[in-house]
Every structure is written in C-alpha cells, then in structure tokens.
Amino acid sequence: MSVIKTISFAPMEGITGPTYRRVHREFFSGVDRYYTPFLAANKNHKFKHRETREFLPYDPCLVPQVLTGKAEDFVWAAKTIADAGYEEVNLNLGCPASTVVTKKKGSGLLADTYALECFLDGIFSATDLPKISVKTRIGFNSPDEAEYLGELYANYPFCEVVIHPRVRQDFYSGVTDLDAFRIMKGKLSCPVCYNGDIRTPEDAFRICDMFPDVHHIMIGRGLVSDPALAKEIRIQSVDVESVDSEKVDVISDPTRPDNELMREFVDTLWREYSEIFSGERDVLFKMKELWFHMGSMYPEYSKQLDAIKKCRHADEYHEQVRKILDR
Ligand SMILES: Cc1cc2nc3c(=O)[nH]c(=O)nc-3n(C[C@H](O)[C@H](O)[C@H](O)COP(=O)(O)O)c2cc1C
Structure with missing residues (x-):
C-alpha cells in the first residue's frame, strides 16, 4: 500500500467556487489542496471581479487554475496570481467544452501538438513565473496520443502533471484508461497526480496500489457527492496500514457523513x-x-x-x- 500524501479537491466550474470551498473546509477535513475552477486569461489582461474573488485573499491551500491558448496571456495571468502570493499556477489542458476546444484552449490544444509546443515554449521562456503544473487528458481523439503527450510534457519543467485518463471525446463518461495513464506517467520525471472516478476509499487505495509512486490524488465528483470522502480515505488509510490488507474490505463498508x-x-x-x-x-x-x-x-x-x-x-x-x- 503506497502512502497518499496529498488529496486535492478537483476544480469544478459552477460548483467548487470560493463559498463552496470555504464551507467544505469548515465542515470536512481531509482535503489538503483545493483548485480554483478555471480562470480565463484573455488578451485584455484583466480578470473579471468574479475571477479575482476566486484567488483573493491569498489562501495557502489553494492552487489557481488558468485556461488560455495564448502564451502571453498565460504569462500575464501567472504573474498576476504570483503577485497575490501563490507559488503555483495550474494550466488547464483538459476542458472538453466545445466553446473552449474550438478556440484551441483546454483539451483543444491537445489536438494540435505543434500549437501546444509553441504555447509551452512561450510559457517556459518567460522569467519570474511561479511553479507551473498542468492538468491534462491523455489525448484528444485517442489514448494512443498519451505517449507522445507525455514525451512532450517531459521537455518542460512542470512541477507536477495531473492526469485525467480520458480523451476529450469521452467528456466525463466511460471508463478511465489506466494503461494510457501508466504510459503517460512513464514518460515523466516530475511528480504525477491521478484524477478520475475516485468515489470510495477503495477506489483511492486501488489506484495507489497500482501506482505506488503516485502520492497525490485529485477527486471531483466523488467529493461533491460525499463531502466526507477525503476524511474517510484518511481514516481508512491509517486503519489499512495497521491491519492485515486482507481485512480492508471488512473496514471499508460504504459510509456516509453524519x-x-x-x-x-x-x-x-x-x-x-x-x-x-x-x-x-x-x-x-x-x-x-x-x-x-x-x-x-x-x-x-x-x-x-x-x-x-x-x-x-x-x-x-x-x-x-x-x-x-x-x-
Ligand atoms: C461540472 C464540472 C466542472 C468542471 N470544471 C473544471 C474546471 O474548471 N477545470 C478543470 O480542470 N476541470 C474541471 N472539471 C473536471 C474535473 O476537475 C475532473 O477532472 C473530472 O470531474 C474528473 O474527476 P472526477 O471523476 O473525480 O470527478 C469539471 C468537471 C465537471 C463535472
């Protein structure tokens, strides 16, 4: 059984805004890190008031996420966020919405690897940026793209790659592709975070058993459904470490918060x-x-x-x- 060092709450536009995050943290422990839903960085270099509220005042448990297809807009956004005190900014390369994809943003950039490479070159040639992590899918059309994308990401100093092992065409349905996750992860030397379909503590332990070098899991819908899920994972992982692993099923009956x-x-x-x-x-x-x-x-x-x-x-x-x- 590997150690889950970090459990984070996935960004979910329309759901995990500042109010939800604050109230969730007040009532339920177990989440180490929250991500803002994507902040759109546009050419006017101004965040909307609603977006500024996402990351101000500074919160040490928060990673702001930026969505854009233009390197100069990302650089502006990352600097603005760093000025607010943040050490890390997350780049969204996963959003599957048609309105985003057609503008070559989010997972839309995965469909054009030349544009993606130019974009990443532009970002990483800038100076004075905070650490940059990326949240990505394993491809646009096919999981076969995972290998090349992994090789591409490996060329840049990402502090972490969060992999949601679905392609854009899947949106959020169908099964996650753990083979493609393994392939992409295998190409990377930076830390990797797993995201997708963790709904119970057993799901979390299964991922950590399969990928012992993955110490960070990100949970979205599972945590919105059961706001106590991260706490439950923590409780059960302590139990699991202290009992025979064959007894895991006995202590992991589905529970729900009081x-x-x-x-x-x-x-x-x-x-x-x-x-x-x-x-x-x-x-x-x-x-x-x-x-x-x-x-x-x-x-x-x-x-x-x-x-x-x-x-x-x-x-x-x-x-x-x-x-x-x-x-
Ligand atoms: C309603 C909704 C909104 C989402 N908004 C974002 C977002 O703003 N940024 C992002 O990177 N992912 C977003 N996602 C994707 C989630 O962060 C996560 O990758 C996805 O739900 C899979 O993880 P899960 O199975 O644990 O939910 C969103 C997903 C949903 C369902």
Missing part, C-alpha cells in the same frame, strides 16, 4: 449563497446542482431527491432536505 453534519453543511451553504445571490432562484439552482451529486448517497430517498430537482421555492426545498436528513 446526518446532522450534512444538515449543517447544506444549511450553511444555503445561507452563504443567499448572501451573495440576489434571488432565491439562483440559490436553489446552486443547491439543486449539489443535490444532483449528493443524491447518490441517499438512494432510498429518490422521491425526495426528485422533489428537490423540481422544487421552485425555498420552503419546498427545505422540507425535502429535512425528510432526507432529519432522522
């Missing part, structure tokens, strides 16, 4: 979102998105989860939440 804690967590999010959004509709929209993920922890409450999906007013929402969490 209802009272979850109730406080979702109620606090409701209150905090109500302070920043002007209307109840926006708050409901945010909470519905969270329950879309968290619902997987409460399969026996499908009726109430359906009602949350459809509800139009705060009191209907709170009534259904009470039914799920007050027992």
Whole structure:
C-alpha cells in the first residue's frame, strides 16, 4: 500500500467556487489542496471581479487554475496570481467544452501538438513565473496520443502533471484508461497526480496500489457527492496500514457523513449563497446542482431527491432536505 500524501479537491466550474470551498473546509477535513475552477486569461489582461474573488485573499491551500491558448496571456495571468502570493499556477489542458476546444484552449490544444509546443515554449521562456503544473487528458481523439503527450510534457519543467485518463471525446463518461495513464506517467520525471472516478476509499487505495509512486490524488465528483470522502480515505488509510490488507474490505463498508453534519453543511451553504445571490432562484439552482451529486448517497430517498430537482421555492426545498436528513 503506497502512502497518499496529498488529496486535492478537483476544480469544478459552477460548483467548487470560493463559498463552496470555504464551507467544505469548515465542515470536512481531509482535503489538503483545493483548485480554483478555471480562470480565463484573455488578451485584455484583466480578470473579471468574479475571477479575482476566486484567488483573493491569498489562501495557502489553494492552487489557481488558468485556461488560455495564448502564451502571453498565460504569462500575464501567472504573474498576476504570483503577485497575490501563490507559488503555483495550474494550466488547464483538459476542458472538453466545445466553446473552449474550438478556440484551441483546454483539451483543444491537445489536438494540435505543434500549437501546444509553441504555447509551452512561450510559457517556459518567460522569467519570474511561479511553479507551473498542468492538468491534462491523455489525448484528444485517442489514448494512443498519451505517449507522445507525455514525451512532450517531459521537455518542460512542470512541477507536477495531473492526469485525467480520458480523451476529450469521452467528456466525463466511460471508463478511465489506466494503461494510457501508466504510459503517460512513464514518460515523466516530475511528480504525477491521478484524477478520475475516485468515489470510495477503495477506489483511492486501488489506484495507489497500482501506482505506488503516485502520492497525490485529485477527486471531483466523488467529493461533491460525499463531502466526507477525503476524511474517510484518511481514516481508512491509517486503519489499512495497521491491519492485515486482507481485512480492508471488512473496514471499508460504504459510509456516509453524519446526518446532522450534512444538515449543517447544506444549511450553511444555503445561507452563504443567499448572501451573495440576489434571488432565491439562483440559490436553489446552486443547491439543486449539489443535490444532483449528493443524491447518490441517499438512494432510498429518490422521491425526495426528485422533489428537490423540481422544487421552485425555498420552503419546498427545505422540507425535502429535512425528510432526507432529519432522522
Ligand atoms: C461540472 C464540472 C466542472 C468542471 N470544471 C473544471 C474546471 O474548471 N477545470 C478543470 O480542470 N476541470 C474541471 N472539471 C473536471 C474535473 O476537475 C475532473 O477532472 C473530472 O470531474 C474528473 O474527476 P472526477 O471523476 O473525480 O470527478 C469539471 C468537471 C465537471 C463535472
């Protein structure tokens, strides 16, 4: 069993913004590092107010992430973020959205390796930049691209490569390609982080068993679904180290966070979102998105989860939440 040194919360645009991250950290331990959803670096060299709020004030547990296809815009963004105190900036080479891909940003850059090389040359020829990590897929069309992309990344001084082993065409569905992950990782001498489909402590331990030199795992949907997942991984990894590995299954029954804690967590999010959004509709929209993920922890409450999906007013929402969490 390898040691999981770092567990990070993946960037998720529309979900893991500053309010969510702050409240998550207040209620659930276990996450060492959070990433901002992508900050778009454009040619006007100005972040939107909403984007500035993502990384200011300085937070030592946060890695800001930048999305752009232009080296000079990345350099501007990285310097701006470094000026705010950050030692690392993460480059997004994974976003699969068509609006991003067609502009040769995110995973769109993986489809044109010449443009990608020019982009990386431009970034790494700049001086006074913070450390740069990258979050990448294993290819645009096919996992066969993993080897070449790994070789390409190896030419640059990335402080870390976060690999989500899917191609752009997969978006977030289908199975992750662990062979392609191994191939890309094998080409790299810098630290590598694994990201994709970790939903239980067993998933995390399986990845760490398969790849003992991977000490950093990044979790997105699994943590939104079960906000206590990182803590559970930590608890179980201590248990796992102190017991016979054959007993892992006995101690790793699926659990879910205490209802009272979850109730406080979702109620606090409701209150905090109500302070920043002007209307109840926006708050409901945010909470519905969270329950879309968290619902997987409460399969026996499908009726109430359906009602949350459809509800139009705060009191209907709170009534259904009470039914799920007050027992
Ligand atoms: C709604 C949503 C928003 C996302 N936003 C971002 C983003 O801003 N930056 C990024 O690098 N990845 C983003 N991702 C991808 C996640 O960070 C992560 O790579 C992906 O969900 C796979 O990991 P998981 O299986 O642990 O969720 C997003 C994914 C989803 C579902």
